[in-house]
Amino acid sequence: MDTTAPILEVSGYSLDYATPAGFTRALDGVSLGIAKGEVLGLVGESGSGKTSLAWAVMRYLPAGAKESGRISLAGKELTAASPAEIDAIRGRRIGMVFQDPGTSLNPTLTLGEQLAEVLVRHRGLSRKDAWAEGEAMLARVGIQLPAAMMRRYPHEASGGEKQRVVIATAFACQPECILFDEPTTALDVITARQILDLFAELQDETNVASLYISHDLAVVSSVCNRVAVIHRGRIVEQGPIAEVFAAPRDPYTRMLLAAVPRPDRRVIETVPEPRADALLEVDKVSVIYGRKPFLAALLGRVNTQFTGNREITLAMQPGEILGIVGESGSGKSTLARALTGLHPFEGQIRFGGRPIHGIADMDRAYRRDVQIIFQNPDSSLNPRQRVREILSRPLELYGEPGRGADKAAIAGLLEQVRLPADFADRFPHQLSGGEKQRVAIARAFASNPRLVICDEITSSLDVSVQAAVVALLVDLQQRHGTGYLFITHDLNLVRQIAHRIAVMYRGDLVELIDVGDLAAGARHAYTRSLLAAVPAPLAA
Amino acid sequence: MSPAYVLKRIALIGYTLFVVSLIVFAITQILPADAAVMLLGENATADALAAVRVQLGLDAPVWLQYGRWLIGVLQGDFGVSMRTGQPVGPVLVEALGRSLLLALFAILLMLCLAVPLGIVAAIRRGKATDLGVSVTSYIGVSVPEFVSATLLILVLADWLQWLPATGYVPLTEDFARGLKHLVLPVLTVSIILIAHVSRMVRSELVDVLHTDYIRAARLKGLSARAVLFKHALRNALLPTITIVALDVGYLLGGVIVVEEIFALPGIGRQLIVAIQSRDLPSIQAGALIMASTYAIANFLADMTYAWLDKRIQYG
Numbered sequence: 001m002d003t004t005a006p007i008l009e010v011s012g013y014s015l016d017y018a019t020p021a022g023f024t025r026a027l028d029g030v031s032l033g034i035a036k037g038e039v040l041g042l043v044g045e046s047g048s049g050k051t052s053l054a055w056a057v058m059r060y061l062p063a064g065a066k067e068s069g070r071i072s073l074a075g076k077e078l079t080a081a082s083p084a085e086i087d088a089i090r091g092r093r094i095g096m097v098f099q100d101p102g103t104s105l106n107p108t109l110t111l112g113e114q115l116a117e118v119l120v121r122h123r124g125l126s127r128k129d130a131w132a133e134g135e136a137m138l139a140r141v142g143i144q145l146p147a148a149m150m151r152r153y154p155h156e157a158s159g160g161e162k163q164r165v166v167i168a169t170a171f172a173c174q175p176e177c178i179l180f181d182e183p184t185t186a187l188d189v190i191t192a193r194q195i196l197d198l199f200a201e202l203q204d205e206t207n208v209a210s211l212y213i214s215h216d217l218a219v220v221s222s223v224c225n226r227v228a229v230i231h232r233g234r235i236v237e238q239g240p241i242a243e244v245f246a247a248p249r250d251p252y253t254r255m256l257l258a259a260v261p262r263p264d265r266r267v268i269e270t271v272p273e274p275r276a277d278a279l280l281e282v283d284k285v286s287v288i289y290g291r292k293p294f295l296a297a298l299l300g301r302v303n304t305q306f307t308g309n310r311e312i313t314l315a316m317q318p319g320e321i322l323g324i325v326g327e328s329g330s331g332k333s334t335l336a337r338a339l340t341g342l343h344p345f346e347g348q349i350r351f352g353g354r355p356i357h358g359i360a361d362m363d364r365a366y367r368r369d370v371q372i373i374f375q376n377p378d379s380s381l382n383p384r385q386r387v388r389e390i391l392s393r394p395l396e397l398y399g400e401p402g403r404g405a406d407k408a409a410i411a412g413l414l415e416q417v418r419l420p421a422d423f424a425d426r427f428p429h430q431l432s433g434g435e436k437q438r439v440a441i442a443r444a445f446a447s448n449p450r451l452v453i454c455d456e457i458t459s460s461l462d463v464s465v466q467a468a469v470v471a472l473l474v475d476l477q478q479r480h481g482t483g484y485l486f487i488t489h490d491l492n493l494v495r496q497i498a499h500r501i502a503v504m505y506r507g508d509l510v511e512l513i514d515v516g517d518l519a520a521g522a523r524h525a526y527t528r529s530l531l532a533a534v535p536a537p538l539a540a
Numbered sequence: 541m542s543p544a545y546v547l548k549r550i551a552l553i554g555y556t557l558f559v560v561s562l563i564v565f566a567i568t569q570i571l572p573a574d575a576a577v578m579l580l581g582e583n584a585t586a587d588a589l590a591a592v593r594v595q596l597g598l599d600a601p602v603w604l605q606y607g608r609w610l611i612g613v614l615q616g617d618f619g620v621s622m623r624t625g626q627p628v629g630p631v632l633v634e635a636l637g638r639s640l641l642l643a644l645f646a647i648l649l650m651l652c653l654a655v656p657l658g659i660v661a662a663i664r665r666g667k668a669t670d671l672g673v674s675v676t677s678y679i680g681v682s683v684p685e686f687v688s689a690t691l692l693i694l695v696l697a698d699w700l701q702w703l704p705a706t707g708y709v710p711l712t713e714d715f716a717r718g719l720k721h722l723v724l725p726v727l728t729v730s731i732i733l734i735a736h737v738s739r740m741v742r743s744e745l746v747d748v749l750h751t752d753y754i755r756a757a758r759l760k761g762l763s764a765r766a767v768l769f770k771h772a773l774r775n776a777l778l779p780t781i782t783i784v785a786l787d788v789g790y791l792l793g794g795v796i797v798v799e800e801i802f803a804l805p806g807i808g809r810q811l812i813v814a815i816q817s818r819d820l821p822s823i824q825a826g827a828l829i830m831a832s833t834y835a836i837a838n839f840l841a842d843m844t845y846a847w848l849d850k851r852i853q854y855g
Contacts, residue, residue: 121761
């Protein structure tokens with residue numbers, strides 16, 4: 001690709017944010033260029049400054065930000081542009097696609113209005129013409145009934161449809177450059193795939209210069225020509241995708257690449273012993289959300305019930321890692337809620353041979369044996385308790401009497417999750433995301449459980465932190481022989497760690513398959529489409 | 541907004557008013573007053589008292605008395621005042637009209653001032669304007685209406701002699717004089733409203749201006765004006781609508797005090813007179829009318845909210 005005349009050029013750009021404690025450096029001497037028709041991937045972990053760069057290009061910086069260096073669009077210097085010039089460039093010459101279409105669209109305006117207003121503003125169309133043009137744009141981005149979609153409000157459209165509207169808006173004025181800020185992160189795997197396909201198509205057609213910001217190296221490798229790796233505000237490595245991913249020069253890039261889950265790199269070697277007595281048997285478990293039909297009828301509503309799980313049947317051996325995958329709303333977490341007694345269920349669970357018919361049967365012994373770790377440690381750890389208090393609670397409940405206050409016991413738990421013993425005196429907010437999740441893991445293991453349910457426990461973590469947490473889980477599994485119900489939407493990750501995979505779709509368990517057999521091909525159509533949607537593992 | 545939703549809300553109002561009627565009736569039963577004694581005086585004979593009780597239906601069981609009263613109310617008959625012997629309904633409705641006029645002007649003034657003040661404070665967040673609006677609002681919220689009423693009378697009526705201190709002239713009779721008499725009561729009532737609502741608009745707008753969709757609107761290159769009036773304001777005013785409806789509750793209470801101070805013959809004043817003279821039918825009717833006003837105000841607020849925010853579909 002010709003990079004001699006970049007559309008967007010950033011050179012020696014540094015940015016500092018003003019904080020009460022002084023200036024913090026967000027970007028440090030960043031230089032990059034994107035030519036016409038080129039897609040540059042900007043890869044980095046949270047806090048690396050990748051989104052700050054997007055704000056800098058859009059000239060959307062907080063008061064008191066200090067910057068140096070240059071950002072130019074087709075020769076026009078943006079850092080020196082007047083507010084009026086910036087207004088004319090935003091949306092007209094530089095478009096932007098945001099991470100979460102759920103929050104980036106105004107809930108009280110129709111989708112059509114939010115698309116058409118850009119055309120009215122920047123292309124001087126009349127409202128009527130803009131509306132017609134908007135319909136054509138929606139048809140172009142693959143919306144089935146564009147005229148109807150124009151009249152809908154954001155809450156009446158799916159996540160994928162909303163993101164298509166946002167993309168149509170970004171492309172509406174034929175900009176020279178578009179910034180994509182993690183455009184598929186908030187979407188389900190299959191929807192994300194469709195959005196990526198749409199992106200590639202529009203990219204080919206319009207020859208726009210794109211900056212594709214993402215934390216996901218697999219996605220970047222599939223849609224970008226070149227990649228820039230950003231770490232703590234500095235671009236540590238930059239070059240064509242194939243070169244950087246095949247032969248990374250920078251140690252940080254190497255670490256990042258090594259942390260990306262790859263199905264062919266199994267992290268678990270053991271195979272659970274095939275035993276006659278299963279650890280957990282789930283027999284025709286159904287979960288129904290919503291009001292009882294009688295009450296609903298009384299209130300004049302036709303049907304308020306929603307089936308979260310429909311007659312799920314599965315079994316787990318002791319020490320087995322069973323992965324559960326599926327898109328959001330497929331019932332993965334619902335099953336976790338039923339198994340931990342957080343929601344009533346119909347059907348039967350047998351744990352270690354003991355029948356559990358409902359929440360009432362989940363006694364202390366059951367709760368000791370079945371523990372859960374949640375997705376977001378920020379909300380699952382009490383912010384007003386020190387780590388010591390958080391960990392002493394399960395020790396008191398399930399351990400020997402008086403063990404809760406035992407310093408050695410808490411230090412032992414922390415040591416198990418590879419945290420220093422003096423973390424006991426810290427509050428959750430004094431820990432990083434990965435450290436917090438380790439505390440949550442330690443809390444779950446405090447009762448020496450036989451089954452730990454991991455509900456998307458790595459999805460809020462950076463890829464390198466995720467790799468460390470997964471390694472920790474594998475280590476604990478080998479030490480204690482614990483079984484895991486590992487719920488995730490990341491198919492590559494689950495193929496690394498699980499023995500078997502249960503695929504869920506709209507409340508049903510559609511397939512239960514050995515990880516080894518997955519490569520040979522899945523039987524169920526949904527599993528196949530899920531596999532096809534996952535970005536190909538890195539080429540290297 | 542589905543018809544089912546509207547019907548459900550109307551049914552809910554009916555239910556609310558039914559409960560209110562029960563409570564109101566129960567309270568008047570508990571009041572330490574014997575209607576017969578009130579009518580005939582302390583020195584009436586036992587026979588005469590008994591005769592009056594039979595005549596008023598007070599000898600019937602309580603539930604029967606309630607039933608009769610309720611059926612009358614549903615037919616628009618609130619009974620006869622024990623004080624004046626006149627039907628209660630027409631008198632109270634006329635008084636309600638005067639109070640609603642006062643409330644209407646107060647709400648209009650509030651909308652004209654509070655919303656712009658809130659917007660200006662939110663846009664100039666952290667600057668002198670914002671601080672000025674905030675401090676003034678704090679003072680406005682904290683001063684009770686009998687204090688502000690007294691101060692207003694002192695300055696505008698007593699010292700400056702611009703406005704009449706008390707009294708009421710119907711607008712139909714003499715429009716200009718009628719308005720003059722309304723200015724002080726309206727000002728008094730609206731001070732707290734303006735202070736409260738402008739603070740509300742400010743904080744809601746500040747929140748909305750920090751949302752992703754406002755950022756997205758700005759990054760689409762829309763003008764600051766379009767971002768504010770088209771994208772931000774509607775979302776910021778939604779919670780304010782609910783607050784205004786709740787403020788109607790305050791308004792009803794405030795009206796009682798303000799009408800008393802300014803000798804304005806509205807429903808609040810009627811209620812005070814009724815309570816002082818143990819005029820049970822008037823108390824019952826007045827309380828019920830006030831509760832209805834409050835319920836209807838909240839109903840209107842919910843309808844407006846649902847109309848502006850299409851996501852609302854209460855289950």
